[in-house]
Amino acid sequence: MAVRGALSKRVPNYLDAARAAREGLGPNWYKVLREVFDPPRSRALEESLALPRAIWEFGSKLVVTTNYDRVLKWSCPEWANLRSWDIEAPAELVRLLRDDLDYPTIWHLHGTIENAANLILTPDGYNRLYSTNDVRGAHYEAALTSLRHLLASHTLLFVGFSFEDTTFGDQLRWLEETFRGAGGPHYVLVREAERDRMRTRLQGLPLELLTYAEHGEPLVTRVREFATVCQQRPRTNL
Structure with a gap:
């Protein structure tokens, strides 16, 4: 109840x-x-992996996810060389800060089912990661610092992200307030039917909306279009 x-x-x-x-x-x-x-893995329909496969087509060495499952691992074309980070991986995050990643990497920002006891899923977990309180936030300080570095120095595309999670949105507000609009730019994919509602939800956040017609194949096609454009441009911090 x-x-x-x-x-x-x-x-x-x-x-x-x-x-x-x-x-x-x-x-x-x-x-x-x-x-x-x-x-x-045997229960996953092959067509259901089309979207995560399209995400890997951007060619970025790093994919950050708040999902807990193994779907991005299953869909990585270089799975034999894939690296997977839990929430807190201090030595590895230093390499991220230096833009020194040699292999495709998944950063499970909210934890991975491979370590179920540490999932960021309930209020106490969110407080441990996103709190600015020195005592509560100390455990995941490297993770929060690295996330803020990414937001300030790279361009992020948010796929399948509703931003109903206000705690993550607070990090974007921090970016806007701290760097006066100089960070990013960042983009979020939004279904056309939800564009107005999402625009209201994202008011005040440094995000540009990119629309797609519908979930499923139209979304996959849209992601692949963006991936192709990125591949044709000079290497950037995406």
Whole structure:
């Protein structure tokens, strides 16, 4: 009932729903997480991997995701050389800050199902990563510092990102306030039918909207179009 109550609000509170689920499930919480986020590769329909494969076509050595699953790993064309980072990987993040990545890399900013106990999914986890409080934020200080470096020095394209997660949006507000609009630019892909609502949601954030007709093949085609354009231009920090 608590989970349904959090999700039935006019503005659903997903963090409260996750907290209620964790408290209600007790030890079964991690079993449910594995069932949801860690299915075997054999269960994945090949056509469902078209979008993550298109993302790899940009040629960037780094893909940052807030998803917990292995889909980006399954779809990486260089999977044999793929590197995967959990939330906090200090030595590896130093290489990111130096633009010194040799292999395709997935940074699971909110954790990975391979380490289910550390997922950023409930309010306490978000506080550990995004809090500016020295005590609560110290554990993930390298991660937050690296994220802010990326936002300030690189161009990011957000794919499948609703920005209902206000804590991540706060990092973009920090970017805008700190660098007075000099960071980025950053782009977010938005379904045409949701453009006006998304524009309202993103008001005040340093993001440019790029639209696509519909989920599925139209979105995949749009991502591949952008990937082709990026490949044709001189190398940039994308």
